[in-house]
Amino acid sequence: MPITRDYRALAVAAAKGIYTWDSRSSSYSDIYARVRSWWELLPDGSNPLSALVTEFEGTGVTAGTFVELAGQSARRVGTAQSLRCDLELAKVQEYPAPWEGLHVCTVTVEVVDETSNGRSVYAAPVTVMLNCPPALTAPSYRCAMVAFYATAERIVY
Template identity: 55%
Template sequence: MFVQEFEATGINAGTYQYLAGQQAYRSATVESMMCDGELAKVRERPAPWAGLHVCTVSLRVLDQSISARNTYTAPVSVMVNCPPADSAPADHCVMVGFYAAPNRVLY
């Protein structure tokens, strides 16, 4: 994962040690998902091959530690490659991209 994408999730090298000491963890559940033609940017610029899908996922995130609990919603863009793409596995999809930086999230 690129450093920029990791840091866009709210964690960087400066906070990692502190959070580990606080027994912090993060979990997330999907609130909503829009894919392909539901996204204006994908309608304007369709995927270059059949089987490549682009989705914007709204995540409900829970950050919890021994001293705090915080919930928020975060959008992320996910790209998956699925059959019938030649580069996809025959029986399932694989994630090929994950973007959390605001300038990379599709709407």
């Protein structure tokens, strides 16, 4: 994950990273730990790790299904196709971010899933929430991902 104040670049990197893994070289725990390392908890507890688990599983991978996928040498690659942030999103215009420095971006990712049984390609939207300076809860020198949404009912348009 890049260390940057460019929330757009961070949103793209996060969305691609959430949808990129390889069961031939990583376990479910490895992949979850990588994504977990990007999710920075807020002091008010509004972005609990239970939400991270739910949203990561919204990408179609759970600890249980990963065992089966690993048996098929599964791998997934996400490539960002489009990015819309803040005022480009109707829901954010309707319900603005609660503090200055919080950004909401929705990235459409082209996902390529490959297994020993075949290949499929599809588009997946991911909404990424980023906490950036001048927010008091943000690191002073960079933006931080504080949430992402992969489940359909949580995607921001």
